[in-house]
Amino acid sequence: MKLVTTIPAMRAVQRSGSVGLVPTMGALHEGHAALFRAARTDCDLVVASVFVNAPQFGDGADLAAYPRDLERDEAFAAEHGVDVLFAPSAEEMYPPRFATWVDPAGAAIGLEGEHRPGHFRAVATVCVKLFNLVRPDRAYFGRKDAQQVAVVKQAVRDLDLPLEIVVVPTVRDKDGLALSSRNARLSAAERERALAIPRALETRDPDRARAVLAAAGVEPDYVAVADLDGPTLAIAARVGETRLIDNVEL
Ligand code: AMP
Numbered sequence: 001m002k003l004v005t006t007i008p009a010m011r012a013v014q015r016s017g018s019v020g021l022v023p024t025m026g027a028l029h030e031g032h033a034a035l036f037r038a039a040r041t042d043c044d045l046v047v048a049s050v051f052v053n054a055p056q057f058g059d060g061a062d063l064a065a066y067p068r069d070l071e072r073d074e075a076f077a078a079e080h081g082v083d084v085l086f087a088p089s090a091e092e093m094y095p096p097r098f099a100t101w102v103d104p105a106g107a108a109i110g111l112e113g114e115h116r117p118g119h120f121r122a123v124a125t126v127c128v129k130l131f132n133l134v135r136p137d138r139a140y141f142g143r144k145d146a147q148q149v150a151v152v153k154q155a156v157r158d159l160d161l162p163l164e165i166v167v168v169p170t171v172r173d174k175d176g177l178a179l180s181s182r183n184a185r186l187s188a189a190e191r192e193r194a195l196a197i198p199r200a201l202e203t204r205d206p207d208r209a210r211a212v213l214a215a216a217g218v219e220p221d222y223v224a225v226a227d228l229d230g231p232t233l234a235i236a237a238r239v240g241e242t243r244l245i246d247n248v249e250l
Contacts, residue, residue: 001078004086010133013084017044021136021163023127026050026087027067027181028076031171035140038168040081047134048077049086051093056122062243067181086134093129101125102159107150111234112245115221120151127152128159136163144170144178146228146247153229167229170246172198178246190240193218197235201248204233213237225250 004010020043022035039046057063077085108120141149176198196216200209209223221236234247
């Protein structure tokens with residue numbers, strides 16, 4: 001596997017056949033591995049990016065606490081079939097005088113868009129930059145971030161970007177909790193409480209879901225049915241200091 005950290009080096013990567021891109025923020029886990037596997041099955045060259053996109057974090061503490069370990073991610077990506085790991089610095093992606101943003105409406109309005117102002121503007125901007133840099137035939141996104149999938153698909157459609165978005169089902173731990181880099185921050189007691197989220201989703205009903213969360217003492221940012229790349233029951237909730245999101249397709 002080749003590690004690439006600059007934009008010129010990424011543009012210079014030799015390519016033949018189809019290219020798959022898996023954008024990530026690192027702290028790689030089995031959820032990311034499922035995306036790598038899907039890309040490996042479909043594409044001749046698999047590129048993964050590791051970039052903690054600061055502008056998409058409204059909360060400075062969440063950004064500061066975000067786990068970073070490039071050496072571990074390099075080993076994980078290599079073991080899981082990635083050919084090229086693109087890990088640019090913040091300055092590489094947002095040099096001085098950077099001033100052009102992709103500002104999505106539509107699918108970006110409400111839910112995460114309401115609770116994290118500016119989040120999807122930063123997500124859409126970094127995705128369009130990565131698509132332009134890597135020029136993939138397909139890019140792979142997890143269903144766990146269902147609104148993100150809807151926003152990215154909308155940007156691809158609206159801006160006529162020449163790639164296909166492939167959606168990979170949510171990978172869960174044995175206890176049902178959706179894998180997330182943020183799970184590592186949960187104490188044992190918090191994790192137990194967080195399990196109310198997948199249990200609430202299993203009801204497939206917003207009122208019953210709210211009742212399950214309330215019984216566990218979990219206060220949600222929202223419990224909502226929305227069209228997120230298809231009809232979806234979505235939950236966001238803070239458990240201790242950790243904000244978790246999850247959803248189920250209806
Ligand atoms: P992140 O590194 O958290 O930004 O996630 C990078 C990509 O992996 C996104 O497309 C996520 O939706 C996807 N992803 C994260 N966790 C999971 C999971 N548990 N199952 C499936 N995909 C996931």
